[in-house]
Amino acid sequence: EAGVTQFPSHSVIEKGQTVTLRCDPISGHDNLYWYRRVMGKEIKFLLHFVKESKQDESGMPNNRFLAERTGGTYSTLKVQPAELEDSGVYFCASSPWTRVFTDTQYFGPGTRLTVL
Amino acid sequence: QKEVEQNSGPLSVPEGAIASLNCTYSDRGSQSFFWYRQYSGKSPELIMSIYSNGDKEDGRFTAQLNKASQYVSLLIRDSQPSDSATYLCAVIGLYNQGGKLIFGQGTELSVKP
Numbered sequence: 001e002a003g004v005t006q007f008p009s010h011s012v013i014e015k016g017q018t019v020t021l022r023c024d025p026i027s028g029h030d031n032l033y034w035y036r037r038v039m040g041k042e043i044k045f046l047l048h049f050v051k052e053s054k055q056d057e058s059g060m061p062n063n064r065f066l067a068e069r070t071g072g073t074y075s076t077l078k079v080q081p082a083e084l085e086d087s088g089v090y091f092c093a094s095s096p097w098t099r100v101f102t103d104t105q106y107f108g109p110g111t112r113l114t115v116l
Numbered sequence: 117q118k119e120v121e122q123n124s125g126p127l128s129v130p131e132g133a134i135a136s137l138n139c140t141y142s143d144r145g146s147q148s149f150f151w152y153r154q155y156s157g158k159s160p161e162l163i164m165s166i167y168s169n170g171d172k173e174d175g176r177f178t179a180q181l182n183k184a185s186q187y188v189s190l191l192i193r194d195s196q197p198s199d200s201a202t203y204l205c206a207v208i209g210l211y212n213q214g215g216k217l218i219f220g221q222g223t224e225l226s227v228k229p
Contacts, residue, residue: 004159033216042120043160043204043219056214091159095215102148102167105217107159 145210
């Protein structure tokens with residue numbers, strides 16, 4: 001069974017540019033989460049999809065971040081325009097839609113975003 | 117006060133020793149607790165989950181939960197150099213209906229041969 005995949009693995013962009021990160025969850029997983037770890041800080045929740053619907057986007061830092069999950073499959077996270085403080089590692093995780101309090105969230109390898 | 121706190125380490129133990137990793141959390145109503153292991157440059161990987169007070173053992177790993185003290189720990193017996201990694205404590209809070217994980221900063225463990 002393929003795990004969670006993310007693309008690209010690393011992105012270096014200039015401040016003010018746009019970047020789109022992609023996450024492909026494990027097939028059949030309805031829950032999809034985005035997290036972010038900035039340098040020296042803990043991993044922080046960004047948002048949660050159930051299928052194609054946003055269940056919780058309380059962690060999105062501001063309106064420069066836009067997440068979508070077309071057809072309830074893969075998800076994209078767009079940052080436009082990027083700022084220096086957006087640099088970090090963006091993780092995606094997925095889990096089945098059974099019991100969210102106990103289901104394992106499987107993490108992808110992350111996308112390392114560097115904004116210069 | 118951070119929602120989930122861990123000593124950042126590094127924690128260094130000799131091969132074969134017991135490594136003890138600790139975590140405290142602020143939301144008294146938290147209901148689910150997880151330990152993830154993350155090797156450098158890799159994705160976090162779940163190694164233990166615990167939901168009720170007491171101990172839970174899985175191979176060389178034991179998770180301990182004390183809700184009254186808002187404390188969860190991970191013991192690694194017979195530590196091996198391959199256990200060297202960052203260990204992340206994560207919690208699901210009481211009013212979290214979606215399963216979002218709240219992470220501590222992680223404890224770096226180094227097991228010396």
